[in-house]
Amino acid sequence: xxxxxxxxxxxxxxxxxxxxxxxxxxxxxxxxxxxxxxxxxxxxxxxxxxxxxxxxxxxxxxxxxxxxxxxxxxxxxxxxxxxxxxxxxxxxxxxxxxxxxxxxxxxxxxxxxxxxxxxxxxxxxxxxxxxxxxxxxxxxxxxxxxxxxxxxxxxxxxxxxxxxxxxxxxxxxxxxxxxxxxxxxxxxxxxxxxxxxxxxxxxxxxxxxxxxxxxxxxxxxxxxxxxxxxxxxxxxxxxxxxxxxxxxxxxxxxxxxxxxxxxxxxxxxxxxxxxxxxxxxxxxxxxxxxxxxxxxxxxxxxxxxxxxxxxxxx
Amino acid sequence: xxxxxxxxxxxxxxxxxxxxxxxxxxxxxxxxxxxxxxxxxxxxxxxxxxxxxxxxxxxxxxxxxxxxxxxxxxxxxxxxxxxxxxxxxxxxxxxxxxxxxxxxxxxxxxxxxxxxxxxxxxxxxxxxxxxxxxxxxxxxxxxxxxxxxxxxxxxxxxxxxxxxxxxxxxxxxxxxxxxxxxxxxxxxxxxxxxxxxxxxxxxxxxxxxxxxxxxxxxxxxxxxxxxxxxxxxxxxxxxxxxxxxxxxxxxxxxxxxxxxxxxxxxxx
Numbered sequence: 001x002x003x004x005x006x007x008x009x010x011x012x013x014x015x016x017x018x019x020x021x022x023x024x025x026x027x028x029x030x031x032x033x034x035x036x037x038x039x040x041x042x043x044x045x046x047x048x049x050x051x052x053x054x055x056x057x058x059x060x061x062x063x064x065x066x067x068x069x070x071x072x073x074x075x076x077x078x079x080x081x082x083x084x085x086x087x088x089x090x091x092x093x094x095x096x097x098x099x100x101x102x103x104x105x106x107x108x109x110x111x112x113x114x115x116x117x118x119x120x121x122x123x124x125x126x127x128x129x130x131x132x133x134x135x136x137x138x139x140x141x142x143x144x145x146x147x148x149x150x151x152x153x154x155x156x157x158x159x160x161x162x163x164x165x166x167x168x169x170x171x172x173x174x175x176x177x178x179x180x181x182x183x184x185x186x187x188x189x190x191x192x193x194x195x196x197x198x199x200x201x202x203x204x205x206x207x208x209x210x211x212x213x214x215x216x217x218x219x220x221x222x223x224x225x226x227x228x229x230x231x232x233x234x235x236x237x238x239x240x241x242x243x244x245x246x247x248x249x250x251x252x253x254x255x256x257x258x259x260x261x262x263x264x265x266x267x268x269x270x271x272x273x274x275x276x277x278x279x280x281x282x283x284x285x286x287x288x289x290x291x292x293x294x295x296x297x298x299x300x301x302x303x304x305x306x307x308x309x310x311x312x313x314x
Numbered sequence: 315x316x317x318x319x320x321x322x323x324x325x326x327x328x329x330x331x332x333x334x335x336x337x338x339x340x341x342x343x344x345x346x347x348x349x350x351x352x353x354x355x356x357x358x359x360x361x362x363x364x365x366x367x368x369x370x371x372x373x374x375x376x377x378x379x380x381x382x383x384x385x386x387x388x389x390x391x392x393x394x395x396x397x398x399x400x401x402x403x404x405x406x407x408x409x410x411x412x413x414x415x416x417x418x419x420x421x422x423x424x425x426x427x428x429x430x431x432x433x434x435x436x437x438x439x440x441x442x443x444x445x446x447x448x449x450x451x452x453x454x455x456x457x458x459x460x461x462x463x464x465x466x467x468x469x470x471x472x473x474x475x476x477x478x479x480x481x482x483x484x485x486x487x488x489x490x491x492x493x494x495x496x497x498x499x500x501x502x503x504x505x506x507x508x509x510x511x512x513x514x515x516x517x518x519x520x521x522x523x524x525x526x527x528x529x530x531x532x533x534x535x536x537x538x539x540x541x542x543x544x545x546x547x548x549x550x551x552x553x554x555x556x557x558x559x560x561x562x563x564x565x566x567x568x569x570x571x572x573x574x575x576x577x578x579x580x581x582x
Contacts (some may be wrong), residue, residue: 007485029416033409033413033416034409034412034415035409035411035415037405037406037408038405038406038409038421040402040405041402041403041405041406041465041469042406042421042424044402044461044462045424045425045428045462045465046424047444048440048458048459048462049424049427049428049436051441051443052436052439052440052442052443053435053439055439055442055443055563056435056438056439056442059442059446071381107333107337107340108332108337109335110329110330110336111333111334111335112334112336113330113332113334114330114331114333114335115440116500118330118331118334124570125570126338127344128569128570128573129338129341129566130338131565131569132345132562132565132566132569133341133344133345134519134523134565135519135523135528135559135562135564135565136345136348136436136562136565137522137523137538137539137542137557137558138525139525139539139542139543139546140348140525140542140554140555140557141344141345141348141558142344143542143546143550143554144343144344144345144347144348144351145344146362147347147351147362147363148343148344148347150362150363152363156395183551188392192340192344192421195340195341196341199480200543209413234337245430248429249431249433249507250432250433251528251572252432253432253433253434253435254432254433255434255524255526256525256526256543258582260500260546270432270434271524273434273438274434274529274530277438277441277530278529278530281408283442285446286438287442290432290435290438290439291435292576293432293434294432294435296430297432301430305363305488307493311416
């Protein structure tokens with residue numbers, strides 16, 4: 001402890017020149033501690049996360065075939081070809097993910113609010129019920145939606161008799177009075193699967209709000225809705241932003257919901273990358289597509305963070 | 315009429331509660347369906363339509379070829395991935411929470427990026443690297459990938475806990491002539507433990523349930539989520555529902571039990 005003051009481990013400044021030789025040696029050893037702590041983990045991330053991305057970039061500029069091998073030819077056209085061929089899937093991914101995110105916010109906010117302010121002694125149980133789906137296989141739960149939305153199932157017959165399906169058919173959201181293999185089913189699955197990622201950040205920012213602020217608003221004759229609009233919601237903004245990002249990003253890259261609940265008409269960009277990589281074995285196209293996806297998401301996220309004005313989330 | 319308007323008023327007052335409970339129902343509904351259909355005896359290969367009640371699958375959960383093999387493989391991978399990510403992640407978290415050093419913000423960015431990137435991008439790029447290095451896909455490539463994406467979550471969980479801890483506690487220990495090692499094992503580690511446990515639990519759940527990254531990096535090795543994925547095409551045995559139900563029960567009971575123990579400790 002005697003040496004840490006001299007080396008200034010609590011500032012970003014380079015250490016002050018040593019005052020004595022012995023001190024200098026101990027101080028240097030002390031200074032290396034964080035690097036030793038970081039070394040294995042960061043090395044892991046550099047080798048298995050960062051380097052693959054660089055490698056992926058070079059793959060996207062290769063041409064060739066599986067038999068003859070691939071070679072970097074700086075063939076940028078792969079990007080244009082991929083974008084030209086698969087832009088419908090890109091647009092669909094963004095549209096589905098954005099819809100699912102909006103639905104998650106609409107559905108998740110009341111539940112997060114309920115747990116944070118109204119649950120009382122039920123709070124822990126509700127929290128468990130929100131988190132528990134994390135621990136059950138989500139593929140199994142997604143398959144369960146096949147049962148729930150099936151043609152002969154209660155949801156379809158109820159919505160059908162209420163003429164809702166006629167309406168959604170007319171809007172192009174469903175087809176032939178069925179729910180499975182429609183955009184509605186895919187969005188329903190996406191919303192369901194990423195809902196906990198919305199609820200948890202919302203809850204943690206709502207929970208931090210001092211309840212006396214609500215009382216103060218009430219004392220100042222604010223109606224409940226006004227209190228929500230002027231006090232609660234603005235204070236929960238960090239949670240809204242974090243939740244939106246945590247939902248939108250994985251939803252845009254997902255291919256499980258589109259595969260299990262949709263048909264070939266609802267393929268998202270994740271499905272294309274998966275089949276290009278694992279079935280067609282066209283690695284350059286798969287690489288280019290994933291870079292376009294990454295860039296698109298980065299752009300959306302940047303604009304969104306700018307607009308929402310909460311930069312401390314990142 | 316008076317009754318109706320009174321009812322309307324109550325409804326409006328409890329709108330948040332009603333909406334919240336509806337969302338909760340939406341979250342739980344698939345779990346209910348999975349549980350109910352674990353007692354089904356389907357006619358064909360697919361367990362999507364209710365036929366008749368049966369406990370066959372519960373009495374013989376390993377009755378389908380490869381199912382329990384894939385389950386034990388997933389458990390083993392999740393266990394080792396948790397160990398690896400927790401050790402590496404905790405070390406990074408301590409470095410970030412306790413020390414100021416050059417390239418600190420670069421390290422933070424490197425930790426943040428894997429959480430902010432679509433899984434399919436990470437999955438495809440790691441698989442590209444493995445392919446080009448001529449590594450054969452299997453247990454080790456899956457494990458490497460899982461440690462990679464769990465690491466950031468551990469760092470975030472542990473860092474939050476260590477940051478909120480009072481540094482004076484450690485100074486006090488040192489004032490009482492505790493050696494650095496004693497300070498660490500008797501003071502620092504116990505305080506950081508809940509964060510480490512949360513990170514480990516999250517790692518285990520994420521690794522056990524991961525499909526996308528495993529799909530790209532498993533080769534012909536079949537983990538449990540990959541088994542379910544294949545079953546969605548070939549036929550879904552009822553045993554899948556049994557295992558899904560069991561996992562849900564274990565998770566709920568485990569978390570409730572932990573809260574009970576934690577709550578009692580806090581009170582006493």
